[in-house]
Amino acid sequence: MIDRYGRPLEDLRITLTHVCNFSCFFCHMEGEGLEQSEVLSPEQIGLVSEVGREFGINSVKLTGGEPTLRRDLINVIRAIKEADVREISMTTNGFLLDRLAVKLKEAGLNRVNISLHAMEEDKFKEITGVDGLRRVIEGIRAAVSAGLRPVKMNFVLTKKNTDQVEKIISFAESVGVDELHLIELHPVGLGKQSFSTHEWLDSIERKLFETSNKIEIREKHFRPRYVLPSGLVVEVVKPYANPIFCAGCNRVRLTVDGKLKTCLYRDDKVVDVRNVLTSSLPLWEKRELLRRAYEIVIAIREPNFKFLSRPLEIR
Numbered sequence: 002m003i004d005r006y007g008r009p010l011e012d013l014r015i016t017l018t019h020v021c022n023f024s025c026f027f028c029h030m031e032g033e034g035l036e037q038s039e040v041l042s043p044e045q046i047g048l049v050s051e052v053g054r055e056f057g058i059n060s061v062k063l064t065g066g067e068p069t070l071r072r073d074l075i076n077v078i079r080a081i082k083e084a085d086v087r088e089i090s091m092t093t094n095g096f097l098l099d100r101l102a103v104k105l106k107e108a109g110l111n112r113v114n115i116s117l118h119a120m121e122e123d124k125f126k127e128i129t130g131v132d133g134l135r136r137v138i139e140g141i142r143a144a145v146s147a148g149l150r151p152v153k154m155n156f157v158l159t160k161k162n163t164d165q166v167e168k169i170i171s172f173a174e175s176v177g178v179d180e181l182h183l184i185e186l187h188p189v190g191l192g193k194q195s196f197s198t199h200e201w202l203d204s205i206e207r208k209l210f211e212t213s214n215k216i217e218i219r220e221k222h223f224r225p226r227y228v229l230p231s232g233l234v235v236e237v238v239k240p241y242a243n244p245i246f247c248a249g250c251n252r253v254r255l256t257v258d259g260k261l262k263t264c265l266y267r268d269d270k271v272v273d274v275r276n277v278l279t280s281s282l283p284l285w286e287k288r289e290l291l292r293r294a295y296e297i298v299i300a301i302r303e304p305n306f307k308f309l310s311r312p313l314e315i316r
């Protein structure tokens with residue numbers, strides 16, 4: 002279904018927990034803060050996904066915090082799978098992935114994005130607060146061998162790790178991951194107080210332009226993708242102050258505390274469905290109320306950074 006700005010709703014991004022075993026200095030916390038609340042159950046998450054299918058949701062992204070810290074992660078994946086979505090992916094710090102990759106694949110997870118912001122142990126620890134580089138590397142290898150493909154790596158660029166970009170590209174090529182995402186920092190969550198470390202990706206992108214064999218544009222966020230001679234795809238993610246990025250936004254978020262949140266940056270454009278999910282209403286009535294919630298989501302969604310100051314009139 003299309004919103005007032007002509008953008009389809011296709012992707013549901015679910016925050017499974019606010020808890021994380023890392024403490025990255027720029028964590029955007031999915032725009033939700035760290036407040037603890039009782040998490041939604043696999044069945045409740047499954048129901049939101051199932052009703053979302055009627056409105057065009059065909060992919061689900063699991064995030065956190067760190068989603069692998071949810072003990073019932075396998076059940077969450079199974080419940081979403083039952084909603085018959087085309088693709089389930091998960092963004093993770095990779096620390097626990099070596100022991101989980103095969104089980105997650107078997108449960109129905111299609112692919113992963115693993116964050117890795119430095120190839121040197123000291124730098125890795127400076128950024129994440131954890132001495133975990135080796136385990137993350139093992140996690141990436143496990144994802145590749147379990148076939149959680151395309152396996153993607155996420156690298157957030159800051160002033161602290163500009164010297165790591167080339168090393169990350171070489172590592173990604175050597176380990177057999179399919180894509181590397183180079184991402185600009187957001188002034189959201191801890192990113193607000195650490196935004197002085199923000200770096201634009203422009204000069205790196207110029208080099209990619211010169212060295213790549215092919216350039217593609219992805220429909221999602223209109224992200225440019227540079228295909229290197231090795232076959233590695235480097236996707237450039239410039240989500241900050243970028244109206245083109247927001248024009249291609251196709252997602253809604255489900256927060257830990259059960260709100261449908263229409264934008265990473267916006268706390269005002271949300272629809273609270275927690276009461277519906279936790280009520281003792283019959284299932285058909287919950288479905289009906291969730292349908293109303295999705296209708297409101299589509300009516301209030303808007304790009305955060307935009308070219309136009311008002312929506313188009315759709316006739």
Ligand SMILES: Nc1nc2c(ncn2[C@@H]2O[C@H](COP(=O)(O)OP(=O)(O)OP(=O)(O)O)[C@@H](O)[C@H]2O)c(=O)[nH]1
Pocket residue numbers: 062064090092114153155184185187221238240241250252265
């Ligand atoms: N502003 C904004 N930034 C986003 C959004 N989605 C992703 N990003 C940025 O991209 C980073 C990586 O996101 P991921 O969850 O790993 O992956 P993804 O963007 O969903 O992309 P795929 O897995 O390739 O589909 C996030 O940390 C954000 O910085 C979004 O909807 N809005």
Ligand code: SF4
Pocket residue numbers: 021022023024025027028029030065066067093094116129
């Ligand atoms: S691993 Fe992700 S969720 Fe955890 S602190 Fe780092 S950025 Fe935040």
Ligand code: SF4
Pocket residue numbers: 240246247250251263264265266303304305306
């Ligand atoms: S509207 Fe823009 S800032 Fe908001 S979630 Fe979508 S891409 Fe991100």
